[in-house]
Amino acid sequence: MRVREISDHVFHRGFDRPVAVSAHGCTITTADGREFxxxxxxxxxxxIGHGRGEVVSAMAAQASAVAYVHASQFDVNSVARMARQVAALAPVDDARVFPVSGGSEANETALKLARAFHIANGAPDRHIVLAREGSYHGNSRGALDVSDRSSLREGYEPWLGQTVRVPRVNPYRDARTGAEHALELDRIIRQTGVDRVAAFIAEPISGATLGAVSPPDDYWPAIAQVCREHGVLLILDEVMTGFGRTGRWFAADHWGIRPDMITAGKGASGGYWPLGLCIAAGRLYDVVHTVGTFNHGFTWSHHPVGAAVAEATIAVIERExxxxxxxxxxxxxxxxxxxxxxxxxxxxxxxxxxxxxxxxxxxxxxxxxxxxxxxxxxxxxxxxxxxxxxxxxxxxxxxxxxxxxxxxxxxxxxxxxxxxxxxxxxxxxxxxxxxxx
Ligand SMILES: Cc1ncc(COP(=O)(O)O)c(C=O)c1O
Known part of the structure; x- marks a missing residue:
């Protein structure tokens, strides 16, 4: 049967794509024998490249042992091991790892955790999220609202609009220093109302919206300082930059900053499993648990097989x-x-x-x-x-x-x-x- 016929019922994301039949290392081979x-x-x-047998073995071993249990009912060793491994690498104090199914979910989780933290901390008015112009944090509704890419927001605007924007950073087009950006952030927080701002979310190095843009070197330390002073939680979206992509384990490491939360995905499981991670400072976890639990989760969060895949993937990154x-x-x-x-x-x-x-x-x-x-x-x-x-x-x-x-x-x-x-x-x-x- 022709490929076209058998894929008739796929809700395609493109047209006339060749059919990938195998992938190894950096090479993808198509049904017609071409190598990309x-x-x-x-x-x-x-x-870590395609076709890694050890990741597949880890996946199969975990799926054979415990493929799935719900995180509200059972703990699983693969999740515990992966969380410990990630906590040792991420520049987040006493990190607690909330595994989900992708980057958008990781950011939704971080935003909700910021809100839950402030409520538990006696600051229920803190609900406003600041995000930068020219950012991307995902395509689900909450993540899209903090994102600023017009082609993706177009048509969905009536559902969006709760985010307060902070200027984009792009030294190629804008000579402002990090100190000047920090002053501007300070002004925006005060203008919005210090006791109303919950969090600032940003990509430490802009990924697919502005295209691999690093800020001036004084930017992140100054921004982190302003957030700290105002009790605004700093969420760094490292979905694209995390796990070695920019030459450090996390992009935050380039500037030695320790945000309240880091979100990750992509490279953490290398394509072998749909995974996202919300990595939160232990203090957030502790405060939220003084009044109950974090009322949030998905059917597939804390997935045992996803955790085993991430553990194996990160082990390859380390070993090689x-x-x-x-x-x-x-x-x-x-x-x-x-x-x-x-x-x-x-x-x-x-x-x-x-x-x-x-x-x-x-x-x-x-x-x-x-x-x-x-x-x-x-x-x-x-x-x-x-x-x-x-x-x-x-x-x-x-x-x-x-x-x-x-x-x-x-x-x-x-x-x-x-x-x-x-x-x-x-x-x-x-x-x-x-x-x-
Ligand atoms: C910085 C950043 N955040 C979030 C996302 C969304 O991740 P996902 O597509 O896994 O939901 C992406 C995806 O490209 C991203 O680059």
Whole structure:
């Protein structure tokens, strides 16, 4: 039977996609025998590469032992072991780990926990959440409301609108220092009402909305200080950046900050299981439990098999030194991208940290003016890369969450040096084909 016929009932997310039949390391093979290099690691999710037998064995062993029990009824050893492993790595004090099924759920969990904490702590008016312009925190309703990407919010606006916005951070387009941003955050908190603000959620390094943008070095320490002073919980969304992606276990480690919560997903289970993690400071857990329990959960939260998968995935990252590899390979990748594309008149900036790299495309390099979005520059480059058997990740809102084109590379952290070089060459070729000089 033809693939087209057997997939007639799939609610597809694209059209005319080739059928993947096997995947190993950084290579995905399709039914027609083509081999693609996975430069995007799916949605920048594959941390340890495809086809890892030990993860599959861990999954099978846990599924054979206890595939599923509900977290309100039983504890499971795989969950306890994984939580201990994550708590030892995450820069969160006395961490408590709430495992869920993905990044959006992890952020919903963090936002609800912030609210539950303030109620238990005797500050029931604290309910307002601050989030940045040009951010992405997920596609479920609460996570979408804190996100600021117009293409995803469009049409759902009547359901959204409770978030108070804080300016985006992008040194390429905005010279403000971290201290200036912190002053602005302080002003916004005071204006909103200190006793009404529950939390500030942000990506420590902006992922797919602005495209691998790091803030100035003084930004995070100053922002964390303002949050602390006002009793506003700081939630760092490390769904994309966590577990080694940017060359440290967590992006927060670049600046030595310890937020109240970190959310994670993607790389924690590397694509082998749909997993998200809300990693909360022990003090939040303790306060919430002084008045009861955290009234929140899902059928699949604390999943025994998901925990076993994360445990095995993180063990591979540790054993193979993939965090360090991400750092050094990322430096090489950026250097090669600059060699290939640094002089291209439509390349505005090449940036990133570790194996989270971006090329921003602009209509005019001198003014950094973006292309008209109707030109679909990022999408066309992704298509051209796909024609060259490379997956890359589109970023269609790199200026401000509305317009702007960038393409992201975020391959598995186990990528070989020559594979990464080939990925850069194919991406550069794709850029030149769409934007000839
Ligand atoms: C920073 C960030 N937060 C949250 C999410 C949402 O995660 P998920 O798609 O697993 O719900 C993503 C996904 O791309 C992300 O990059």
């Amino acid at each position: 290099l996975d430069g995007a690691g799916g949605a920048i999710a594959c941390s 030194g993939l965090v360090e590899a991400s750092r050094t390979l990322g430096d090489s990748g950026l250097a090669w991208l600059r060699t290939e594309l640094g002089d291209h008149p439509n390349v505005g900036e090449i940036r990133g940290r570790g194996l989270l790299m971006a090329v921003e495309l602009v209509a005019d390099r001198a003014s950094a003016a973006p292309f008209d979005r109707r030109e679909r520059v990022a999408e066309r480059i992704i298509e051209a890369a796909f024609d060259r058997r490379l997956t890359a990740y589109p970023c269609t809102s790199a200026v401000d969450g509305n317009v702007g084109d960038a393409v992201l590379l975020g391959p598995p952290l186990c990528v070989a040096t020559d594979e990464l070089h080939t990925m850069v060459e194919r991406l550069a070729d794709a850029v030149r084909s769409v934007l000839p000089t």
